[in-house]
Amino acid sequence: MHFIEALAAAVPPERIVQDADVLAAYARDQAAWAPVGRPLALVRPADAEQVRAVVAACAAHGVPVVPRGAGTGLSGGANAVDGCVLLALDGLDRILEIDPGEQLAVVQPGVVNDRLRAAAAEHGLWYPPDPASSPWSTIGGNTATNAGGVCCVKYGVTRDYVLGLQVVTGTGKLVRLGRRTRKGVAGYDLAALFVGSEGTLGVITEITVRLLRLPGGAPRTVVGAFGSLVAAGRAVAAVAASGIVPAALELVDRYCLRAVDEWRNMGLADLGDVLLLGRVDTGDDGEAAALQGCFDRAGATWSTRSTDAEEAEALFAARRLAYPALERLGPVLTEDVCVPRGLVPDMLGRIEEHAHAHDVHIANIAHAGDGNLHPLIVVPAGDEAARERAQRAFEAILDDAVALGGTVTGEHGVGLLKKRGMRAELGEDVLELHRAVKAALDPAGILNPGKIL
Amino acid sequence: MHFIEALAAAVPPERIVQDADVLAAYARDQAAWAPVGRPLALVRPADAEQVRAVVAACAAHGVPVVPRGAGTGLSGGANAVDGCVLLALDGLDRILEIDPGEQLAVVQPGVVNDRLRAAAAEHGLWYPPDPASSPWSTIGGNTATNAGGVCCVKYGVTRDYVLGLQVVTGTGKLVRLGRRTRKGVAGYDLAALFVGSEGTLGVITEITVRLLRLPGGAPRTVVGAFGSLVAAGRAVAAVAASGIVPAALELVDRYCLRAVDEWRNMGLADLGDVLLLGRVDTGDDGEAAALQGCFDRAGATWSTRSTDAEEAEALFAARRLAYPALERLGPVLTEDVCVPRGLVPDMLGRIEEHAHAHDVHIANIAHAGDGNLHPLIVVPAGDEAARERAQRAFEAILDDAVALGGTVTGEHGVGLLKKRGMRAELGEDVLELHRAVKAALDPAGILNPGKIL
Numbered sequence: 001m002h003f004i005e006a007l008a009a010a011v012p013p014e015r016i017v018q019d020a021d022v023l024a025a026y027a028r029d030q031a032a033w034a035p036v037g038r039p040l041a042l043v044r045p046a047d048a049e050q051v052r053a054v055v056a057a058c059a060a061h062g063v064p065v066v067p068r069g070a071g072t073g074l075s076g077g078a079n080a081v082d083g084c085v086l087l088a089l090d091g092l093d094r095i096l097e098i099d100p101g102e103q104l105a106v107v108q109p110g111v112v113n114d115r116l117r118a119a120a121a122e123h124g125l126w127y128p129p130d131p132a133s134s135p136w137s138t139i140g141g142n143t144a145t146n147a148g149g150v151c152c153v154k155y156g157v158t159r160d161y162v163l164g165l166q167v168v169t170g171t172g173k174l175v176r177l178g179r180r181t182r183k184g185v186a187g188y189d190l191a192a193l194f195v196g197s198e199g200t201l202g203v204i205t206e207i208t209v210r211l212l213r214l215p216g217g218a219p220r221t222v223v224g225a226f227g228s229l230v231a232a233g234r235a236v237a238a239v240a241a242s243g244i245v246p247a248a249l250e251l252v253d254r255y256c257l258r259a260v261d262e263w264r265n266m267g268l269a270d271l272g273d274v275l276l277l278g279r280v281d282t283g284d285d286g287e288a289a290a291l292q293g294c295f296d297r298a299g300a301t302w303s304t305r306s307t308d309a310e311e312a313e314a315l316f317a318a319r320r321l322a323y324p325a326l327e328r329l330g331p332v333l334t335e336d337v338c339v340p341r342g343l344v345p346d347m348l349g350r351i352e353e354h355a356h357a358h359d360v361h362i363a364n365i366a367h368a369g370d371g372n373l374h375p376l377i378v379v380p381a382g383d384e385a386a387r388e389r390a391q392r393a394f395e396a397i398l399d400d401a402v403a404l405g406g407t408v409t410g411e412h413g414v415g416l417l418k419k420r421g422m423r424a425e426l427g428e429d430v431l432e433l434h435r436a437v438k439a440a441l442d443p444a445g446i447l448n449p450g451k452i453l
Numbered sequence: 454m455h456f457i458e459a460l461a462a463a464v465p466p467e468r469i470v471q472d473a474d475v476l477a478a479y480a481r482d483q484a485a486w487a488p489v490g491r492p493l494a495l496v497r498p499a500d501a502e503q504v505r506a507v508v509a510a511c512a513a514h515g516v517p518v519v520p521r522g523a524g525t526g527l528s529g530g531a532n533a534v535d536g537c538v539l540l541a542l543d544g545l546d547r548i549l550e551i552d553p554g555e556q557l558a559v560v561q562p563g564v565v566n567d568r569l570r571a572a573a574a575e576h577g578l579w580y581p582p583d584p585a586s587s588p589w590s591t592i593g594g595n596t597a598t599n600a601g602g603v604c605c606v607k608y609g610v611t612r613d614y615v616l617g618l619q620v621v622t623g624t625g626k627l628v629r630l631g632r633r634t635r636k637g638v639a640g641y642d643l644a645a646l647f648v649g650s651e652g653t654l655g656v657i658t659e660i661t662v663r664l665l666r667l668p669g670g671a672p673r674t675v676v677g678a679f680g681s682l683v684a685a686g687r688a689v690a691a692v693a694a695s696g697i698v699p700a701a702l703e704l705v706d707r708y709c710l711r712a713v714d715e716w717r718n719m720g721l722a723d724l725g726d727v728l729l730l731g732r733v734d735t736g737d738d739g740e741a742a743a744l745q746g747c748f749d750r751a752g753a754t755w756s757t758r759s760t761d762a763e764e765a766e767a768l769f770a771a772r773r774l775a776y777p778a779l780e781r782l783g784p785v786l787t788e789d790v791c792v793p794r795g796l797v798p799d800m801l802g803r804i805e806e807h808a809h810a811h812d813v814h815i816a817n818i819a820h821a822g823d824g825n826l827h828p829l830i831v832v833p834a835g836d837e838a839a840r841e842r843a844q845r846a847f848e849a850i851l852d853d854a855v856a857l858g859g860t861v862t863g864e865h866g867v868g869l870l871k872k873r874g875m876r877a878e879l880g881e882d883v884l885e886l887h888r889a890v891k892a893a894l895d896p897a898g899i900l901n902p903g904k905i906l
Contacts, residue, residue: 101794184791406632441889
C-alpha cells in the first residue's frame with residue numbers, strides 16, 4: 001500500500017489537504033529566519049484516534065510527522081520538513097472539563113491559552129502561564145515548548161502546571177502519562193519529559209493542567225525609568241537580592257519604546273531610556289513600595305506606583321506592543337537567553353557590545369526577574385549583509401549566555417534556530433543521552449525529525 | 454580482570470567493605486516487608502569521580518549497582534539485590550554552595566534534608582520539601598524518590614525544587630542535567646526524568662535546588678476533631694472547594710492517637726476520634742478562621758486555632774509520633790495512595806471496609822489536603838496469617854486508589870512493594886515506554902535492577 005492510501009485509510013478524505021497554498025500557510029511558524037521544507041500533506045484530525053492512525057501510518061511508511069498548534073512558535077519547531085505530514089491540531093479545541101474542586105482542567109491541544117484562562121476565570125480559577133502569544137497560541141503548543149511568559153517569575157512555567165498528558169507515541173499507540181492527583185510517583189515522570197520535547201517524542205492529544213485560585217485584590221503596578229540598560233539590570237539584581245517576588249518584572253529598552261512611539265505615538269520614550277515594569281499581586285502596598293525602593297536605590301531617574309488598572313495597562317502596553325512595533329521596521333531575529341538573575345546587568349552589557357561589534361540594532365525586552373532576556377535583532381528588509389551580521393551576533397549572544405552559566409533558550413525552545421547553541425550548552429555526553437531517549441521513544445525517527453537534535 | 458580487581462582499581466581499598474555485618478546493616482531500607490538480596494560489597498565513594506569509576510566497572514562486568522542515601526525509604530527501593538554493589542552516598546555530604554541572590558543551593562547527595570534547611574535558614578531562605586524523615590533522609594534520596602511531605606499541599610514536592618543534577622549514567626559517564634537559571638528549555642528535561650527514578654536511570658552525585666524566602670510572621674495552627682474518618686474527609690473536601698491553600702492539612706485517626714497516647718500519655722484521643730491539623734503561614738487570621746469554619750461546617754465536634762508555637766508543636770506531635778508509636782505495636786505495612794482531594798472521604802471509607810473485610814488494623818495518617826493517604830496496616834509480630842491478610846488488604850487498597858482515579862504511590866515511590874500496583878495503574882503500553890527509556894539510559898541493565906520495573 002502506498003503511503004497516501006494508508007493516510008486515506010487513517011482519516012476521512014476531507015481531513016487531508018494537499019492544496020499548495022494551504023500547505024504553504026501551514027508550513028512554518030513565526031521564526032522568520034528558520035528554513036522550511038516542502039510538506040507532502042496537511043492532515044487535520046478530528047480526534048485523538050485519528051491522530052493515532054496518522055502517526056501509525058507515518059511510522060509504517062517512514063514518513064515524517066510535524067505536529068503544530070497555532071504556529072506561533074519562534075524557533076522553527078513547527079516548520080515543515082521535506083516530505084512530511086503536517087499534523088494540524090488546532091481543530092482539536094474542546095475544553096473537556098474544568099473541575100473546581102480538584103482545581104484542574106482537561107483540554108484538547110488546540111485550545112487557545114486565553115480561552116482556557118477565560119473559562120477557568122468563570123470558576124474563580126486561573127491558569128497562570130501567559131506567553132505573549134496567549135491570544136493565539138494553543139495549550140498543546142505551550143506544552144510542547146514548555147512556554148513561559150510574564151508571570152513565570154512568581155508562578156512558574158507550563159511544566160509546573162501540567163499534571164497529565166494523553167499522547168500518541170512514535171509507534172502509534174495512544175497512552176496516558178502523568179495523573180489527575182496532586183502528587184504521584186508511580187513510575188518515571190514521562191509527562192514531564194514530554195513537556196518541552198517539541199513534538200519529537202510524541203504527539204500530545206490531551207492535557208490535564210492544574211489551576212490556581214484567581215489572585216484577589218487590585219494588583220499594584222510599579223514602574224521605574226533608567227538611564228541605561230546596565231542601571232536597569234542593577235535594579236533587577238537588587239529586587240532578586242531583596243527577596244521580593246513580584247508577579248511580573250519586565251524590561252523594555254529605548255529601541256522598543258521608540259518603535260512603539262513611532263507606531264502608536266504614546267510618548268513612552270519621554271519617560272526614560274529603559275523601563276522596568278513591575279507588578280505586585282499580593283494586595284500588599286508595602287511590597288509595592290519596597291519594589292519601588294529597589295528601583296530608586298538602583299538609580300531610577302523616575303518611578304511611580306499605582307493601583308489604577310487603566311494606567312497599568314497603558315504602561316504594560318509598552319511591553320506588549322514592542323515586538324509587533326519592531327517587526328514593522330524589518331525582519332526580527334528573536335533571542336531567548338536566560339542567565340542567573342544577578343548577571344542580568346553583565347548580559348545586557350555584553351548584548352550592547354555585540355550590537356556595536358556586529359553593527360546591528362538590538363532591541364531588548366526581557367522577563368528580567370527570571371533573567372530571561374529577549375534581545376531582538378532587527379535588520380532592514382532585504383539587506384543581506386546586515387542579515388549575516390545579525391546571525392553572527394545571534395550566535396555570539398548564545399555563547400555569552402552559556403559562558404555566564406545560562407542557557408540558550410529560556411522559553412522559546414530549540415526548534416531549528418538554537419540547535420548549534422544547544423549543542424554547545426549541553427555537550428556531547430548529554431546529547432548522547434538525548435539521542436538515546438529519542439531513539440527509544442521514536443524508533444522509526446518520524447516525529448518532527450531534525451528539530452532539537 | 455575479575456570484578457573485584459576492577460572495583461579495587463576504581464576506589465581506594467578503604468572505600469570497599471565486605472564485612473558481613475556491615476553489609477547486612479546497609480542492605481535494606483525501612484520497608485520492613487520488602488525482600489532483600491545478598492550484596493557483594495559496599496562501596497563508600499569519596500567523590501563523584503569515584504562513583505563514576507565504580508559504575509563504569511559494574512557496567513563492564515554486568516554487576517548490579519544499588520545506590521542509597523540514608524536508607525529511610527519505605528518501598529524497598531534501596532534494598533540489596535543478589536550480587537550487587539551497594540553504593541553508599543551518605544558520605545558525600547557537603548553543602549557546596551548557597552547563593553542567596555539566585556536563591557539556590559548546590560549540595561552533594563548525602564546532605565541530610567534538615568541540614569540543608571538549617572543552612573538555608575541562615576540566609577533567610579527555605580528548602581520546602583519536608584518528608585517525615587527530614588532529620589535523617591538525604592537530599593539525594595529525596596530526589597531519587599521525589600519525596601513529598603507535610604507542606605506539599607501548598608509548596609509542592611522535591612521535583613518542584615530541583616533545578617539541576619550531576620549524575621553518573623548507566624554507561625559510566627559523569628554529566629550535568631538541568632540548569633542553574635530560573636527557566637530553561639534547552640533539550641529534553643532529563644533532570645525531571647531522573648527525579649523520582651529511584652536510582653534506575655543513573656546515580657545522582659550533585660543536586661542544585663531552588664530555595665524560597667522563609668515565610669515571615671507567626672503561623673496559625675487550626676485543629677478540628679471529628680467523630681469519623683468520613684466526616685474528617687468531608688472537611689478536607691470542603692477546604693479544597695473553598696480555595697484556601699493551607700501550608701499543611703494533616704489527618705490523624707483514632708488508632709494513631711491511641712498509640713501515641715499509650716506511648717507518651719498525651720491525652721490526644723480525648724480530643725476526638727479523628728484530628729485534622731491545619732497550618733496557615735500567610736499571617737492572615739482571616740484565612741485561619743475560614744479554615745476553622747470549613748472544619749466546623751463539616752461537623753467538627755471540637756475545633757481551635759492558635760498562634761502559640763508550643764501548642765502547635767504539641768498538636769502536630771500527634772502526626773509526627775504516629776508512625777513510631779504504631780511500630781511499637783508490630784510490623785507496619787505503609788500505604789501511600791493518592792486520590793483526587795474530593796474523593797478522600799470515599800477512599801477513607803473503602804479503607805475502613807478493607808480493614809473489616811481482611812480483619813486487620815489499619816491506622817490512618819494522611820497529607821489529607823493533597824489526597825495523599827498513608828493507611829498503616831499493623832499486624833502482631835509473628836502472626837503469619839495476619840501478615841497474609843494484611844498483604845491482601847494492601848493490594849486491595851492500591852486497586853481502589855486506581856479505581857478512584859488516583860495513584861498507588863503519592864510520594865514513597867514504587868521500589869519493590871508497589872510493582873504490581875504500578876503495573877495495574879499504568880498499563881502495558883506505558884510500561885513499554887518505561888522499559889524503552891530504561892534500556893536507553895541503562896543499556897547494561899545494572900542500575901538498581903528489579904526496582905520499579
